Amino acid sequence: MKKLFDILNKKKRSVLGLMSGTSCDGLDIALIEVEGSGIDTRFNFLAGQGAPYSKKQKQALLELMQPDKSNAETLCQLNFYLANIWAKMIHAFLKKQGLTKHEIDLIGSHGQTIRHQPDPIKFIDRKIRSTLQLGDPSVLAQLCGIPVVGDFRVADVALGGQGAPLIPYFDWIYFSRFKENILAVNIGGISNITFVSADGAFNKLIAFDCGPGNMLIDQAMQRLYNKPFDKGGNTARSGKFCPALFDCIQKFDTFIQRQPPKSTGRELYGRDFFLTLLKEFIRLRIDEPDFIHTITKYTAFAIYENYRKFIAPYNTVQKVAVGGGGAHNSFLMEMLRDNFNEAEVKKVKDYQLNEDFKEAIGFAVLANETLHGKPSNVPQVTGAAKPAVLGKICPV
Template identity: 35%
Template sequence: MNVQIQHLYDIAQKTERRIIGLMSGTSLDGLDVALCRISGSGPDTNVILEAFATVPYADELKADIRLIFAKDQINFEHLCLLNPYIGRLHGQMVLDCLQTWGIQPDIIDCVASHGQTVYHAPKSQHQKEKFPNATLQIGDGDHVAAVTGIITFSDFRQKHVAHGGEGAPLAVYGDYFMFSEPNENRILLNMGGIANFTYLPADGDATNVFTTDTGPGNTLLDAYARQFLNKPYDEDGLLAASGTVNNALLQALKSNAFFEAPFPKTTGPEVFNTDYVNDAQDKSQTQALSNADLMATLVQFSAETIVNAISRTIQGKEICGNANSHIFRIYMSGGGVHNPVLTRTLQTLLPDCTFGRTNELGINGDAKEAVLFAVLANESLAGGRTSFGKREGVPSVTMGKVSFPA
């Protein structure tokens, strides 16, 4: 047997594994690096987050990625060059974090690398009959493995697409394994560039669990913060707080078939970008809005589309505030939790539900998505026995391609 395959087999037999999860989202802030100690699998998965860091991307790297990010036409050579470059960069970031934490690479069982999404094209979006759902993440796993010397799982989303999913969101799998709780209906709301949530019913039935995108989270807010403030985001929502929501623009922004499509569904900055906002302003004749009013309206847009999706999910179900019912609790994570205007609006629009943060569940909310990919790698190694039913978009599959370091 090849020594690398034997090593992989030995890791799979262990009662506990140390796995580093890597995540870089559409906000392009940087690479989240989560060192996890994981035992069990499936619903018996137990995760301890031993260390976490976000390694910021340099402005030059952000600019390089934006040349190809969510664009229909790109320089193909630039894409080709970035694929190994980002893989090697992520590998070095892992080594730098391990050195900072005083941990030797040889005690790490594997790396679980999401890569950097550069284009997301579900069939509902591209509308080309002969082509399936598609998504593309770069940062090749072979290069991560070669730089770190650690077995690497990567390219998780392709198996999901191959079995009829849209390649996202994948949080349904990790959220169910880590955060389901008997007698409490839960919404795990992640507000990254695109907002998504996982529904975890109190009965623990995996066939009723799903994750869906809701629309923009921070992607439009951050785009206009760069334009108006020359900053990566609207700190503490101060610009939005100083403005007034324009209802005409808000209704134009919400006039997209995506918002009424059935769950689960996915989207991305390919749809929700500054061109989308410009079109909505043209339709609503609001081109002269002040910066503050535009930002306030965009926050309301994110909040209302999140709330509408959650309301559709809990409609007709027992929710908090009803006598003798299970509590329906919303746990928030992602960059949006740091925007008080956004979080206050959510709570105002959902007064019958209680809100908390993922930190209360034992996992740092900022680390949650990186931890997810560590859990997915663990499931590929030691699990794969949980059925999520026959629903479209939630295939019962294990995910991740294996790259050996030599």
């Protein structure tokens, strides 16, 4: 514990943030130097690296997320396996940066979501909300020789919250200083939005998961083109719009119309949802590029529709700041611009924030909050009964 107090008492801390998202594309590692806490947090992004999973690793992860393909044995193994491969990735990253573990004070690790069921479901003799992120933080701390804060979501879920999204707290810290009404959009496997008001008021934050980010596009690309994603959105751009398919997706997708607080994941937009779309693809005899085009258009629409329904009636935004891997899909960005014609759609990099590492940086900042004993959920966003200090601190 003394070591943790020493870290807390330093003027500046070197913190690694780790994000392994629902896309299962790899581990994002971000190194920041951070000082202060809460709204007074200041940080410098020093380096980042995306450590991709092999095809075999990605396939195994996707399979183990299917309840019918996993069991207590495989999940037990996976929890340690992930910590093992991440520790190796971190060693390689530090070596590349010419750093040793002694120069890193703390790691903030999101973990890999395997199951996210934040709405109560009957289990044994009561209704239970739950969420499961694997890649055990204690194993990671021991293998890296660096203290880890992990498992951020569970405290919020215990308090009746969705446990997600958690990045809104970071969005509040980061975007408040720009003093404009900003909609921060993150397009990972799932898309989420945060409204930050020009006066930076914490109680005016509005945020939630919108629906599919890259998840439907990626599954379609994998199935039809044997490629993990639509690079630059080029396939989508080469196709035509299929209104009949768009209408079908809108009909199947009840989540985007649902009132917040809300969060989602592969449980909703994974294999089963995609197979339903694939049936329509066959039934409507759609050309492959048209399928990708229409799904991409729907992805942009889902983001805008959530803004239109749940934010625009109360606040208008001048700027939209997009981060996450979806920001590289320039066709998706074009579609967002078409939807948000009244606001300027930018990338978070226009706000001096690296779009590939935004979430990893966010979890480094959240770990810094936990070290300071500060709550970092946003109760009006997640629906939690009260603020909570998030995560488990695993010392070494």
